[in-house]
Amino acid sequence: MGRICAEFAEPDEALAAHRALLDEGIPSQDIEIRSPCPLPEEAIPPHRSHPMRMRNWVRFFWICGAIGGFALAAGSQLDFKIFTGGHPLVSLPIDVIIVYECAMLTGLITTLTFFFIETRRYRKMCPPREEDLPVAEGHVALVVESEEAERAAGILRQRGARSVATLAFLVLFLLAFPGCTVRMRTQPVIKSTAREGVAQPRGTVTMPGLDERKHLYGTVLGYAIPEQVRELDKKDVIVPTAVMRMKNPVPYSARSVQRGREIFGELCVLCHGVKGKGDGPVADEFQPIPADLTDPVTQQKVDGELFWRITIGPSSMPSFYDRLTAEDRFHLVNFIRSLTRK
Amino acid sequence: MEAPEEILWKRIKITALGLFCFLVVFSFFLPMWLARVKAQPIAFSHARHAGVRQISCVFCHTGVLKGDMAGVPSVKDCMQCHQVVRPDSPEVQKIQEHWDKGTPIEWFKVYNLPQHVHFSHRAHVSKGIECKTCHGDLTHMDVVRREVDLNMGKCVSCHRENKAPDDCTICHR
Amino acid sequence: MSFKAPDLSIKQIYDEVMTTVLGPRPKMATLLLMIILAAIVLHGVFQFFRQSFVGLGVTGLTMPVYWGIYIATFVFWIGVAHAGALISAILRITGAEWKSSITRIAEVITLFTLPAAASFPFIHMGRPGLFYYLIPYPNNRLIWPNFKSPLMWDFFAISTYFIGSVLFLYVTLIPDLGTARPNMKGWRKTLYTILSFGWRGTAEEWKRVKEAAALFSVLILPVVISVHTIVSWDFAMQLVPGWHSEVFGPYFFVGALYSGVAAVFTVMTLLKWRCGFKDLITPIHYDMLGRVFLALGLAWAYLFFNDFLPGYYSNEPDKMAYFRYLAFSHPYSVLFWLMFLTNFVLPIACLSFKGFRMSTVPMFLLSIGVNVGMYIERVLIVFCGTQVYNPLARNVTVYVPSFTEISIVAATFAGVTLGYMLFIRAFPILPIWELAETKIRQTVREIAGKKVYYFKSGE
Numbered sequence: 001m002g003r004i005c006a007e008f009a010e011p012d013e014a015l016a017a018h019r020a021l022l023d024e025g026i027p028s029q030d031i032e033i034r035s036p037c038p039l040p041e042e043a044i045p046p047h048r049s050h051p052m053r054m055r056n057w058v059r060f061f062w063i064c065g066a067i068g069g070f071a072l073a074a075g076s077q078l079d080f081k082i083f084t085g086g087h088p089l090v091s092l093p094i095d096v097i098i099v100y101e102c103a104m105l106t107g108l109i110t111t112l113t114f115f116f117i118e119t120r121r122y123r124k125m126c127p128p129r130e131e132d133l134p135v136a137e138g139h140v141a142l143v144v145e146s147e148e149a150e151r152a153a154g155i156l157r158q159r160g161a162r163s164v165a166t167l168a169f170l171v172l173f174l175l176a177f178p179g180c181t182v183r184m185r186t187q188p189v190i191k192s193t194a195r196e197g198v199a200q201p202r203g204t205v206t207m208p209g210l211d212e213r214k215h216l217y218g219t220v221l222g223y224a225i226p227e228q229v230r231e232l233d234k235k236d237v238i239v240p241t242a243v244m245r246m247k248n249p250v251p252y253s254a255r256s257v258q259r260g261r262e263i264f265g266e267l268c269v270l271c272h273g274v275k276g277k278g279d280g281p282v283a284d285e286f287q288p289i290p291a292d293l294t295d296p297v298t299q300q301k302v303d304g305e306l307f308w309r310i311t312i313g314p315s316s317m318p319s320f321y322d323r324l325t326a327e328d329r330f331h332l333v334n335f336i337r338s339l340t341r342k
Numbered sequence: 343m344e345a346p347e348e349i350l351w352k353r354i355k356i357t358a359l360g361l362f363c364f365l366v367v368f369s370f371f372l373p374m375w376l377a378r379v380k381a382q383p384i385a386f387s388h389a390r391h392a393g394v395r396q397i398s399c400v401f402c403h404t405g406v407l408k409g410d411m412a413g414v415p416s417v418k419d420c421m422q423c424h425q426v427v428r429p430d431s432p433e434v435q436k437i438q439e440h441w442d443k444g445t446p447i448e449w450f451k452v453y454n455l456p457q458h459v460h461f462s463h464r465a466h467v468s469k470g471i472e473c474k475t476c477h478g479d480l481t482h483m484d485v486v487r488r489e490v491d492l493n494m495g496k497c498v499s500c501h502r503e504n505k506a507p508d509d510c511t512i513c514h515r
Numbered sequence: 516m517s518f519k520a521p522d523l524s525i526k527q528i529y530d531e532v533m534t535t536v537l538g539p540r541p542k543m544a545t546l547l548l549m550i551i552l553a554a555i556v557l558h559g560v561f562q563f564f565r566q567s568f569v570g571l572g573v574t575g576l577t578m579p580v581y582w583g584i585y586i587a588t589f590v591f592w593i594g595v596a597h598a599g600a601l602i603s604a605i606l607r608i609t610g611a612e613w614k615s616s617i618t619r620i621a622e623v624i625t626l627f628t629l630p631a632a633a634s635f636p637f638i639h640m641g642r643p644g645l646f647y648y649l650i651p652y653p654n655n656r657l658i659w660p661n662f663k664s665p666l667m668w669d670f671f672a673i674s675t676y677f678i679g680s681v682l683f684l685y686v687t688l689i690p691d692l693g694t695a696r697p698n699m700k701g702w703r704k705t706l707y708t709i710l711s712f713g714w715r716g717t718a719e720e721w722k723r724v725k726e727a728a729a730l731f732s733v734l735i736l737p738v739v740i741s742v743h744t745i746v747s748w749d750f751a752m753q754l755v756p757g758w759h760s761e762v763f764g765p766y767f768f769v770g771a772l773y774s775g776v777a778a779v780f781t782v783m784t785l786l787k788w789r790c791g792f793k794d795l796i797t798p799i800h801y802d803m804l805g806r807v808f809l810a811l812g813l814a815w816a817y818l819f820f821n822d823f824l825p826g827y828y829s830n831e832p833d834k835m836a837y838f839r840y841l842a843f844s845h846p847y848s849v850l851f852w853l854m855f856l857t858n859f860v861l862p863i864a865c866l867s868f869k870g871f872r873m874s875t876v877p878m879f880l881l882s883i884g885v886n887v888g889m890y891i892e893r894v895l896i897v898f899c900g901t902q903v904y905n906p907l908a909r910n911v912t913v914y915v916p917s918f919t920e921i922s923i924v925a926a927t928f929a930g931v932t933l934g935y936m937l938f939i940r941a942f943p944i945l946p947i948w949e950l951a952e953t954k955i956r957q958t959v960r961e962i963a964g965k966k967v968y969y970f971k972s973g974e
Contacts, residue, residue: 036525036694037951050719055724058734073662076651094662101740103673107734108679109523115686115727116712266400281396285427299867318422325402354709494656 011141015039054114058107065106069099137203239308248303250330252337260335263328267320276339286316294339379488380450385433393481399473410462414449417441452486453477459497459513475500523794532945533695535790536703537764541940552933559926562919567643573919580901580914585639586749587897588924590631590767591774591890592931593673594722594744598775599625599680600739603687604732613803615949616795620786621779622684629677629933631927637670638923665749672745676738683731689714690724690948704818743771750896756833757900766818773811773858774889776804780882782935784875795945798873805872810886813860820936821860840903846913847899850891857888903951952971 014033021031033039073095167171250256264272273279276293283290291298298306310329313319320329391397401405405413405514421441424434438446455461467473474480476496478489492497501508523531525942541549566573574955602621606614637643649670651660660667693714696707714720747767750758760766780801788795841851862885865871872878898914916924938944 034716034718035718035721036529036690036716036950037954038725039718052722053727054723055730058730072651076660076662082941091663094668097668097741098662098671101668101675101738104734104738105675105678106743107730108675108738111727111730112682112686115723119720119723121710122717122723161616179637266398270395270397270401272739281394282427287426311420316426318419328594354705495654498656 052118054111054118057114058110060105061110062103066099066103067107068104070095072102074100174316206285239305243304243308244302246304248307248330248333250327250334252334256331257331257338258332259328260331260333260338263324264335265333267323268332288315290317293336298336299340303330303333306336346357369448371425377453382450382485384436385485387397387481388480388486405464406467409464410460414451414461417447420447452488453492455492460515461513518636523954524690525947525954527728527945528950528954529694529794531792531795532943532947532950533698534658535944536695536942537698537938545936549933549936552936553930555922555929556753556926556933559923561930562922562926563638566902566919566923569725571641573917574664575915575917576885577912577914578848579771579904579912580898582901582925584894584913584916585635585682585919586892588633588927589639590633590746590893592628592635592769592899593928594742594767594774594889594893595778595886596629596632596666596676596680597739597743597768597771598779599684600676600735600777601772602779603683604736604739607728607732608736611803613800615953616945617804618781618949619684619946621775622680622687622784623935623938624775624778624782625680626684626713626938627931629680631931632676632928634671636666664745665745665752667888668745669749669869672738675745676735676742679735679738680729683728684834685710686724686727687946687949689944690716690721691946693941694947696942706941743768750900753846755900755904757837757903759895760822762821764970766815766822769811769814769818770889770892771807773815777807777882777885778812780804780808780878783881783887785877786939787875790939791945792945795950798831798875801875801878802869802872805866805878805963809866809872812859812866815862816859835836836912839901841895841899847895847905852896854888854891854895888903 014035017032024027026211075219077095078090092172210247264276269280270282270288271278271280272293273283278290278292280290301309307326309334310324311319311321324332351404375445393400402419403412404415404419405411417437418442420437424437428434429438432510437447476490476492478487480486483489497513501512502504506512574583574585599622600616606618637646649660649667689711692707692711693716696711696714699707727786739864744764744767747763751760751763753759767954779969783796783800786792806941823838826838827832840847842848861882865877865881902914
């Protein structure tokens, strides 16, 4: 089994030589023509040909692309309710544009894909050899592979190439973009409207000074919060006489008790228990233990004193002057009264 | 002996693979690493406080019903209880140090929304949305993990389920 | 009007084309020019990053003009990018034999100008990193792009056209790469080996390349028309009097082809002078392409007047105010009449004469004039449209492009030139196989007693 390659400077000569080989009795399946440009097809008896169905595939995928584009446009219009307040947004001209572009894109990509697939299929049929190459410098070559390969002239051997398919670069390109958006999640924003609530620096809050809290929640009925409360040293806090004498500004009512119960459930229940007996889930950790609110000792205290005790937190109890408004504290007083008033 | 072109191809493939790996790391793992949850300065346990002792969230995160920010308790808020409760524990000693020196505790913020999103705790909590919807069930966590990924899809789907408005300007204003 | 292929053998064609790739190293002057261009590009990239970190405040954009020189240049580059599709697809389908010297020149223009164009919407964005929000995919934001917006149509059309034209260029490049591969050394050998995909040049492969090229021509032609029509809808869908015009679709499309052919003339002449394609680019090519140029010039002029005439006859106040602003206001009237001269008066007058069409230097100057005129046209449409239409407050701010904008625009011009220069050094700029094919096709030959035509027209 020999294999030779003959080069010709002009296509005409090559075709004539090809004809001569056929006349000599070499079957046309054994002769492969390689040229730097397309040659007249009528002149070349078939080498080993494979049927070409590129056009049909492109038609098929064009239609697939159109259907896909329609699904995309229609589906998104049914799904896209943000700007439309829940109403599907269907618009035919827009659908036509999207369908058209999708179909065209699919057709273009299919063309290239099937160009590769079909040439590859052909190359599998006639696999490339070590020395296979297109012939250089505008020559036309005949490659003959048969028992009687010695009849052609001008042998030139060169090394061959391997085929490749990599489309990974597109994927890489797209992958690079998530990195660009990190900034958006972290950069500061200029707000047109002020934000409510407690202003917080990054990460945590500083220890609030008394003056800041005064600004937020007011003073306690015109009395400054004693310095001891801020310093957590509440042993010597004395209830002001005016507070002792004052009347409860929030009248006792079912509504007020209900509000008091809500606050109690959030802030007090953990020590004083659901029923106010001083048996909440963390009560055993405190020394002295939390007071039993149903106890007559507590209930005999006047409204002003109860209010003041909630405000500053006697002995081990936390102070609530900054967490509750004065009104809410009086709601709590009303709730405490409701514990024994049946 | 391999042909030179095969060596060439091998090199090209290795380079492409390396580049691919690099970009995957760069674009996928790097943002994940940047957004990781860092260690807290004090070993505060939500499981102990909110789980075992059943302290309500509002007791410490006082801003929840008052405004946009839930708020982290100040050192004073910690000390009000912990001057009495287990003052000898080493972690409480750290708080005591902060209190004595007058320095804030630098907690790490686990759930962080970008500033271009407007979110109000009051608006959500007062409508009855539970804390664990967005923050996960903290009553079993000693150390807070980011259990719920707060991305836009999460917000939008929940808004749609609850028939809340989903205009762009509700959050991005 | 018959075209005679240059009398060269395939080997001579190959040698002449490959001089740009295999020839002597470029001179110092060329290298210096490349370095200067690269510096301009880098400066533009720097300015772009600065803009995206500082914000769009560094541009001159402010009310009432919010589409500035970025959008004008975008439209201009899209227009020039139409050259590739026009020459390759239309001429391939119609079987014009003189096309083969011009096809790849034009396709490579598309290859570089289309990315330059597509980068401008990206640059114009406040947050360029989030451009992928335009891609409709099921994302974690549960948000889909708004298909009612012309921007979305732009995205689809431009990306389709870009992918299509790159693939088109690549398919027609494969045979030449395969042919030239054995003679290559160093990095070019690597590149050609990868890109030529194991090309051998057998008859079966040729059949498939021709089929693919024919399919590409048919597929890409409607895409080209849709691209610039959709770009024109960016303007025409607005209620600005200078923009809201029914004729904008064909007007922009013809204008695009007009500037595209002008760009082909410019590049073709430069290649003829610098690379010595004296036998392959002849006055006959100038004559043939010049006729196309003339026809497009007439069509452009018709649509240009058509844009104004309905407003003029009906004396529509807004449209007339726009026209008066263009023609008689201080900064823009000079530009307007310059455009009128270089786009309408000069080309129509000169191109009517065969002697003019066949002479190289005048055609070169004319093509540059038309390109400048087309750029001015885009600038006038984009700037003046919103500058005049100012009904809310009499805001008299006149838009002036800032240094940032100018350096980014200059960077795209430099980038396209630089890309073209590098492409010429890396790949054959004329299609060897098409030139050879044209030559073979013109000879009717007799083989084994059978009369053989190369292939029938219109195949």
